[in-house]
Each structure stands twice: as structure tokens, then as C-alpha cells.
Amino acid sequence: MTHPIPFHETPPTGATADLAARMQALIPVLETERLVLRAPRIEDFDAFAAMVDGPRGSFFGHPKTLADAWEIFMQLTGTWPLRGHGAWTVTDRASGTVLGMVLIGAEPGDMEPELGWAVTPEAEGRGIAFEAACAVRDHALGPLGLSRLVSYVDADNIRSVALAERLGATRDPAAEAALPDADRCAVYRHAVPGGR
Amino acid sequence: MSLPASVPVIETEDLILRGYREADFEAFARFAASDRARFVGGPQARYDSWRSFMAGIGHWSLRGYGMWMLEHRETGEAAGRVGVIYNDGWHEPELGWHIYDGFEGRGYAYQACRAARRHAAEHLGMNAIMSYIAPDNARSLRLAQRLGCWHERDVEVLGSPCQLWRHPAEEIGA
Numbered sequence: 001m002t003h004p005i006p007f008h009e010t011p012p013t014g015a016t017a018d019l020a021a022r023m024q025a026l027i028p029v030l031e032t033e034r035l036v037l038r039a040p041r042i043e044d045f046d047a048f049a050a051m052v053d054g055p056r057g058s059f060f061g062h063p064k065t066l067a068d069a070w071e072i073f074m075q076l077t078g079t080w081p082l083r084g085h086g087a088w089t090v091t092d093r094a095s096g097t098v099l100g101m102v103l104i105g106a107e108p109g110d111m112e113p114e115l116g117w118a119v120t121p122e123a124e125g126r127g128i129a130f131e132a133a134c135a136v137r138d139h140a141l142g143p144l145g146l147s148r149l150v151s152y153v154d155a156d157n158i159r160s161v162a163l164a165e166r167l168g169a170t171r172d173p174a175a176e177a178a179l180p181d182a183d184r185c186a187v188y189r190h191a192v193p194g195g196r
Numbered sequence: 197m198s199l200p201a202s203v204p205v206i207e208t209e210d211l212i213l214r215g216y217r218e219a220d221f222e223a224f225a226r227f228a229a230s231d232r233a234r235f236v237g238g239p240q241a242r243y244d245s246w247r248s249f250m251a252g253i254g255h256w257s258l259r260g261y262g263m264w265m266l267e268h269r270e271t272g273e274a275a276g277r278v279g280v281i282y283n284d285g286w287h288e289p290e291l292g293w294h295i296y297d298g299f300e301g302r303g304y305a306y307q308a309c310r311a312a313r314r315h316a317a318e319h320l321g322m323n324a325i326m327s328y329i330a331p332d333n334a335r336s337l338r339l340a341q342r343l344g345c346w347h348e349r350d351v352e353v354l355g356s357p358c359q360l361w362r363h364p365a366e367e368i369g370a
Contacts, residue, residue, distance in 0.1 A: 009284065014321050016260030023202050023257040042258045045284060061247075067354050070284040071251045078254030081202075082218055107247070 009045045027080055030088065030135045037088035037102065037132060040077045044089045047098040048073050051120050058154050059116025061107065079106055085113065085144060090132045099123035102132045104140050111178065112150050115140065115190060129163055137167065141192055150175065151188040164188035203256060206315055208307045211275065213264035216253050220265050223274035224249050227296045235333045236294060255281065261320050263292065266308050268299065275299040278308035280316050285354055291316065291325045291363065305339055317366035324365040328358045
């Protein structure tokens with residue numbers, strides 16, 4: 001999947017910018033030591049498309065074409081009004097550079113709200129995904145009040161398995177057995193504070 | 197947060213153009229699964245329709261405009277979708293229309309397109325907007341003509357041949 005026109009998506013202008021800004025303002029900003037997690041913006045799309053091409057796209061529906069990546073990018077944003085959660089763009093606090101995306105998703109086929117993540121190649125190996133995923137997990141199980149949260153992980157995806165375990169999530173064999181055959185994967189369940 | 201509250205509402209004689217609600221999904225998925233969706237990327241399994249439904253909402257948040265759900269005033273049912281779509285890789289923003297089963301042949305697409313086209317010209321800075329039409333979509337070609345559009349050129353959209361039809365400019369402030 002190669003991008004024919006690199007970095008061509010530009011911010012909306014005029015009246016359309018106002019409506020986009022109003023809608024994006026409804027998405028909470030999460031801050032960590034090194035990161036700011038904010039609403040997805042159109043100009044993040046090129047970084048998203050590059051990031052989810054290949055194994056890094058495992059939480060994002062494995063888009064095979066740019067058109068698929070586009071639809072998934074819009075879907076991640078559109079989850080917010082329906083479910084009150086969705087995807088955040090992970091940015092570097094100092095520079096604003098896009099480093100990845102973390103989501104509480106309601107993708108087709110998901111049985112429960114899912115915590116998923118992807119980071120750009122430049123952000124790998126620096127604990128960025130861990131820092132961002134912790135912030136989103138704490139938001140999901142804290143202010144958002146979700147009573148359950150899982151991560152559907154391809155068991156061959158060593159990086160994601162390691163991150164799920166570092167987040168303290170544990171395999172849930174019953175949830176794995178309940179998945180349709182076509183969606184077989186490891187289900188990591190995140191502990192809910194107070195055991196709700 | 198609420199999408200319906202963010203999306204402008206436009207009323208016409210028979211329709212209310214408004215933001216999507218989750219209750220609209222059944223009508224959306226039925227249309228997407230039908231043969232009539234073949235001109236707009238379908239037919240589509242219900243599973244994929246859920247993704248498309250949410251994507252249609254995300255378009256509003258990312259671009260600041262999108263497609264409206266058409267609510268049939270008389271029954272409250274979802275009658276279709278009309279609005280402005282600009283997907284990555286397209287030439288420019290498009291005025292698109294989908295009319296659901298049971299609501300065809302009543303002039304609703306025409307009515308909604310006129311309202312959406314005027315809104316785009318007055319509020320989105322998009323006058324003389326275009327519509328992509330598949331060369332074998334006879335119904336949509338007829339509607340384009342009725343809307344006063346002309347066949348500007350043949351194009352390829354993400355690898356598929358398509359006709360680009362140009363709408364007449366609206367008189368703004370008239």
C-alpha cells in the first residue's frame with residue numbers, strides 16, 4: 001500500500017473548519033509525561049495510512065488498500081458520537097509530531113470494547129505505546145466507567161503480546177473460545193479496578 | 197457527545213436532513229446489502245456496513261461536512277442519505293445520493309439534493325459541485341439531468357471508470 005500523493009490531506013478551512021473543530025472539541029484530550037492524546041484530524045491520515053500498512057495494522061483491521069485505510073480512519077473517528085469512545089491520535093508533547101494511535105474501539109465483530117494501539121516506526125522501542133495505552137485504559141475504566149475492556153491480539157504479534165502483558169492484562173480462555181472461528185485470536189482482559 | 201446535535205438540520209417539504217442515529221443502522225445496512233448498492237461500493241455484508249456507517253459519521257468530524265440521513269417526515273423512517281463526500285484520493289468533494297427501498301420514485305432524491313446543493317454553496321464554500329456517476333447507473337444519470345447537471349468528463353476513481361457530472365452554480369443569497 002503506497003500513498004500516491006504524499007501528505008496531501010490538509011486541514012479544512014472556513015465554515016467546515018468550524019464544524020470539524022466543534023466536533024473534535026467533544027473528544028477529551030489525555031495528557032501524559034511525554035504525550036498528548038487528542039482527536040484525530042484529517043491531516044493525521046497520511047501518518048495513519050503509513051503506520052497501519054503491514055503488521056502494525058493488526059488492531060486496525062489490516063487495511064490492504066489506501067481506500068480501506070481511509071474508511072477505517074473515518075470509522076475510528078465516527079465511533080465517538082455513537083459510543084462515547086473512539087480513537088485518539090498520539091502526539092509528541094514537545095513537537096506535536098504524530099507518534100501513533102490508540103483506540104477504545106467498537107469494530108465490526110468485537111464482542112466487547114477493545115483497547116488497541118499502533119505507533120509509527122520512529123516511536124517504536126521508546127515505551128510510547130505503553131504510555132499512551134495506560135492513559136487510555138485508565139480513562140476507559142475510570143472517567144468513562146466501562147465495566148470491561150479487552151485487547152484482541154494476534155498471538156504471533158510478539159510486540160503486542162508483550163505490551164498487553166506489560167499492561168497487566170491476562171489471557172481469557174473463555175472469551176477466546178466464544179469467538180467465531182474466523183476471528184480466532186488471543187483475548188487479553190484488562191483488570192477492572194474494584195473488580196466490577 | 198452527540199453527532200445529531202453537531203450536524204446542521206435542513207428541512208424540505210417531505211424530508212428532514214439530519215445527523216445519523218444508531219437507530220438508522222438497520223435501514224442503512226439493508227440498503228448496503230441490496231443489489232441497488234452496486235453503484236456505491238456494495239453489496240456489502242452487515243459486518244462491513246457497520247464500519248461504513250461509523251465512517252460516514254467520522255467524515256463529519258474530520259472534514260466538517262458529510263452525508264445527512266434523510267428522515268421521512270410522515271413516518272419518521274430513514275429514507276436514504278444525501279450529502280457531500282470527499283474521500284481520500286477523489287478529485288474534489290462530491291454531492292452523493294442513496295435512496296432506500298420503498299422511497300424511490302417520489303422525487304425525494306431531487307428534493308434532498310437541491311437542499312444539500314444550496315447548503316454546500318451557501319455554507320461550505322462549494323458552489324458548482326460535482327457528482328460521480330457510474331456510466332450504467334441509468335436512474336442516477338436521469339436525476340443528474342433533472343438537477344441541471346452536465347457530463348463534464350470521464351474520470352477514474354480509485355481505478356474504476358466513472359463520469360464526472362457538474363452541477364450548475366446556485367445563486368447565493370437569492
